[in-house]
Amino acid sequence: xxxxxxxxxxxxxxxxxxxxxxxxxxxxxxxxxxxxxxxxxxxxxxxxxxxxxxxxxxxxxxxxxxxxxxxxxxxxxxxxxxxxxxxxxxxxxxxxxxxxxxxxxxxxxxxxxxxxxxxxxxxxxxxxxxxxxxxxxxxxxxxxxxxxxxxxxxxxxxxxxxxxxxxxxxxxxxxxxxxxxxxxxxxxxxxxxxxxxxxxxxxxxxxxxxxxxxxxxxxxxxxxxxxxxxxxxxxxxxxxxxxxxxxxxxxxxxxxxxxxxxxxxxxxxxxxxxxxxxxxxxxxxxxxxxxxxxxxxxxxxxxxxxxxxxxxxxxxxxxxxxxxxxxxxxxxxxxxxxxxxxxxxxxxxxxxxxxxxxxxxxxxxxxxxxxxx
Amino acid sequence: xxxxxxxxxxxxxxxxxxxxxxxxxxxxxxxxxxxxxxxxxxxxxxxxxxxxxxxxxxxxxxxxxxxxxxxxxxxxxxxxxxxxxxxxxxxxxxxxxxxxxxxxxxxxxxxxxxxxxxxxxxxxxxxxxxxxxxxxxxxxxxxxxxxxxxxxxxxxxxxxxxxxxxxxxxxxxxxxxxxxxxxxxxxxxxxxxxxxxxxxxxxxxxxxxxxxxxxxxxxxxxxxxxxxxxx
Ligand SMILES: Nc1ncnc2c1ncn2[C@@H]1O[C@H](COP(=O)(O)OP(=O)(O)OP(=O)(O)O)[C@@H](O)[C@H]1O
Ligand SMILES: [Mg+2]
Numbered sequence: 001x002x003x004x005x006x007x008x009x010x011x012x013x014x015x016x017x018x019x020x021x022x023x024x025x026x027x028x029x030x031x032x033x034x035x036x037x038x039x040x041x042x043x044x045x046x047x048x049x050x051x052x053x054x055x056x057x058x059x060x061x062x063x064x065x066x067x068x069x070x071x072x073x074x075x076x077x078x079x080x081x082x083x084x085x086x087x088x089x090x091x092x093x094x095x096x097x098x099x100x101x102x103x104x105x106x107x108x109x110x111x112x113x114x115x116x117x118x119x120x121x122x123x124x125x126x127x128x129x130x131x132x133x134x135x136x137x138x139x140x141x142x143x144x145x146x147x148x149x150x151x152x153x154x155x156x157x158x159x160x161x162x163x164x165x166x167x168x169x170x171x172x173x174x175x176x177x178x179x180x181x182x183x184x185x186x187x188x189x190x191x192x193x194x195x196x197x198x199x200x201x202x203x204x205x206x207x208x209x210x211x212x213x214x215x216x217x218x219x220x221x222x223x224x225x226x227x228x229x230x231x232x233x234x235x236x237x238x239x240x241x242x243x244x245x246x247x248x249x250x251x252x253x254x255x256x257x258x259x260x261x262x263x264x265x266x267x268x269x270x271x272x273x274x275x276x277x278x279x280x281x282x283x284x285x286x287x288x289x290x291x292x293x294x295x296x297x298x299x300x301x302x303x304x305x306x307x308x309x310x311x312x313x314x315x316x317x318x319x320x321x322x323x324x325x326x327x328x329x330x331x332x333x334x335x336x337x338x339x340x341x342x343x344x345x346x347x348x349x350x351x352x353x354x355x356x357x358x359x360x361x362x363x364x365x366x367x368x369x370x371x372x373x
Numbered sequence: 374x375x376x377x378x379x380x381x382x383x384x385x386x387x388x389x390x391x392x393x394x395x396x397x398x399x400x401x402x403x404x405x406x407x408x409x410x411x412x413x414x415x416x417x418x419x420x421x422x423x424x425x426x427x428x429x430x431x432x433x434x435x436x437x438x439x440x441x442x443x444x445x446x447x448x449x450x451x452x453x454x455x456x457x458x459x460x461x462x463x464x465x466x467x468x469x470x471x472x473x474x475x476x477x478x479x480x481x482x483x484x485x486x487x488x489x490x491x492x493x494x495x496x497x498x499x500x501x502x503x504x505x506x507x508x509x510x511x512x513x514x515x516x517x518x519x520x521x522x523x524x525x526x527x528x529x530x531x532x533x534x535x536x537x538x539x540x541x542x543x544x545x546x547x548x549x550x551x552x553x554x555x556x557x558x559x560x561x562x563x564x565x566x567x568x569x570x571x572x573x574x575x576x577x578x579x580x581x582x583x584x585x586x587x588x589x590x591x592x593x594x595x596x597x598x599x600x601x602x603x604x
Contacts (some may be wrong), residue, residue: 001484003471010473010514057563284469287430288530289458290486291451366430 003295004302018270019310025263026314026345027278029062029256030164031321036252039179043248045236046114046177052088052212055238056223059231063241065092065209072187072206074227078213081223085215088122089187089208091115094178096160099150108160109149112177115190115208122212123184129153129170137189141170142179148327154206164193178243179330210238256341260348268352271303275356282360283367286339296357303353304346311342376441377405377570378538380425382434385422385588385593387471396422397433398593406537409561411581413573413598414590417569419566420574421542423590424437428540429459435564441537445497458486460529462569464541464560469527476502477511480533487534501529505559521552528560539564545580557583 008015041048056078072089078118079087092114099107116122120133124141130143142151146168151157156167166185175182185193187208195201213232220232233241240246275282282295315338325331385397396419404410412420425431426438429445430453433553438445440460448456457463465479470479480498484490502511505525515523524544533541542559545553557573561583573584589598 003474003482006478007473063503151562281471284465285471285486286454287428287457287465288463288483288486289454289456289534290459294486366425 001298001301004305007298008302008305010291015306018267019306019313020034022263022307022310022349023206023313023317024174025259025266026311026342027317027321027340029259029263029345030314030318030333030338031331032252032256032259033227033341034318034322034331034333035329036249037254037334037337039252040245041174041332042176042179042330043245044177044242046175046182047176047235047239047242049124049174049201050212050235051214053215053237054213054218054220054234054362056211056213056227057209057231057233057238057241059224059229060264063231063233064243064268065090065238065241066219067210068363069204070208070211070230071204072208074155074210074230075211077227078211078223080228081101083215083216083218084213087116087211087213088117088120090122091187091190091194091207092177092208093190094180095162095193097146097151097157097166097183098160099157109146109151110180111146111183112180113183113185113190113193113196114177115185117185121214124172124175126170127173129168131170132184132186132363133136134186134188135236137186138164138166140166140183140185140189141172142168142183143175144171144173145176145181147171159193162196163192164189185347260344263345264348264352267303267307267349268355271299271353271356272359275299275359279359279363280367282363283365286363286365287367292357292361293361299355299356299360300350300353303349307346307349311345315342324335376537377403377408378572379403379437379439379442380427381437381439383426383433383438383519385419385431386434387425395593397426399436400593400595402427402588402595404490404538404572406570407565407568408586409516409564409571409573409584410586410588411584412572412588412590412595413576413578413581416580418590419593422543422593423595424489424572424574426464427538429456458483459534460538462534462536462539463555464527464531464539464544466523466546470523470530472515475512475514476507476518479515479526479530483530483533488585497531498529501532503524505529518549519552521555524548524552524556525559532563535567537570540571540574541571543574543576545575545577553577553580 057063058068058070075087075089078084081186095111095113096108097111118134123132126141127144133139141265151168153168156165158165193205195207201207223232224230285295322331380400380402382399382401383397384395384399386395399534400423412421412423426433433446445456469594474482477498481490481495484494500509506529507525509523510518510522545556548556587598588595
């Protein structure tokens with residue numbers, strides 16, 4: 001630490017430049033991770049926050065709601081399976097809500113209609129208004145972001161291309177599906193909307209898209225075997241099955257991976273070049289008795305101090321950016337994620353400094369005696 | 374137990390293509406505490422090689438090096454580091470100070486290499502620097518020092534761990550005549566009052582008056598020269 005700090009203080013500009021680069025990189029890493037988190041929340045928060053552990057799909061539907069069609073008759077059989085503590089059906093369709101009686105395109109709002117059984121474990125907590133009821137099937141609860149679009153409690157809206165209209169009786173929080181606001185309706189109303197065209201239910205009795213299960217350590221293969229035509233997956237797998245989810249996440253992860261690799265390279269090369277420039281100095285110190293460990297520690301602690309302070313500045317900048325970002329941006333910082341990426345960045349820069357440590361250990365102390373090579 | 378530094382029949386060979394050249398050819402040599410000896414000789418004759426072997430920086434191809442009676446020819450790299458840190462003080466050519474450390478820290482970093490710096494170490498470093506006339510320069514960086522002040526700092530650094538042997542490779546190479554005399558007389562003074570065994574390689578014959586003995590190196594062979602014959 002002694003040498004490291006003395007040198008940091010003495011060559012401020014040199015270290016400031018690399019610190020700025022590292023600040024920018026860590027800033028970008030945190031912003032990207034926030035965007036990735038925001039996007040995946042938008043894509044599937046309803047699924048992610050759902051109190052279900054497993055999802056039963058139709059066989060061959062690739063864990064995708066839109067491709068799956070089952071009969072609710074299965075619910076009773078599923079409830080009897082070992083370790084299953086609760087069962088509830090669910091259905092989804094995409095739709096547009098029309099604000100008032102407007103005919104303008106701007107006044108259509110994309111929504112995801114999610115059919116559930118009122119009062120089941122799938123019904124999210126209400127933050128304003130009241131919940132779903134089985135006897136009034138057009139009364140719905142919607143995500144609070146619809147307020148930003150001008151919808152209020154008690155509003156009735158029409159659905160584009162349908163004669164049905166729904167009335168908002170309650171608001172819920174963090175419920176988005178397929179990047180748009182979720183609108184929860186009772187199962188019965190959902191069926192009316194989803195299978196408006198005659199025969200579109202393929203003659204399935206009480207059709208649903210999927211059946212959610214609660215229960216620890218449910219044996220998926222037993223269910224698959226006993227109930228033919230079904231495919232049970234974990235909730236995490238169902239999230240992966242959301243259209244575009246994997247691709248979207250994959251893109252962000254790839255960018256993050258590249259950024260991390262670039263930062264490792266930049267830090268590594270900077271300190272390597274720096275070490276090479278100072279090889280004469282290191283030679284002198286070795287000649288007067290410094291061990292490799294002493295000099296190696298100096299470089300590693302220098303990298304540590306530099307990356308740690310850069311990361312902290314990067315975090316501050318990220319939270320600053322988050323504060324001034326427009327509301328509609330799918331940007332969501334997660335403290336746990338920020339912490340994880342900070343550690344990853346720190347470890348990566350420390351690892352890349354090991355190249356310099358190796359270089360130091362190879363420097364010949366004889367250099368110090370002004371030998372002409 | 375013999376004190377000081379003793380080298381017996383040490384040789385150092387380098388392979389240059391097909392040929393094997395002897396940079397050092399069966400050199401035997403001895404320097405005792407309180408003795409200040411000089412090594413002179415033409416360029417490429419093997420003076421630096423000799424000093425490197427004496428200073429545990431280079432292993433001899435053959436022969437023995439004894440420091441205070443202890444054979445250091447078979448020690449590991451780490452042990453040699455320790456020997457250099459505690460038993461040997463190096464004074465090298467100019468500009469071998471660490472650029473980002475002030476005069477006092479140049480000495481304290483040596484203490485750091487072997488652990489913590491205690492208040493007593495700091496007091497001792499300051500006392501040493503004051504003795505060498507650097508009392509007002511404690512907080513100065515090397516770039517703010519004159520050539521002579523830099524070399525005096527290097528002398529203080531060589532003495533801080535109270536080593537038995539002082540080795541100087543052309544310590545006056547970058548100094549003018551007046552400063553060179555100051556620096557060498559200072560080394561001579563410290564060597565005698567502190568009872569160190571010291572070897573200095575030099576090109577400057579006028580500085581030999583400060584030394585007790587003068588050796589001449591020629592083609593890797595070391596021989597005692599008569600002081601009178603040089604003057
Ligand atoms: N690493 C090496 N590989 C091969 N030959 C070497 C090596 N180091 C030194 N030599 C050779 O050993 C001989 C002695 O070199 P040394 O540096 O000891 O000379 P010197 O007396 O200190 O010269 P100068 O007065 O110029 O400093 C030279 O011929 C040199 O070329
Ligand atoms: Mg030389």
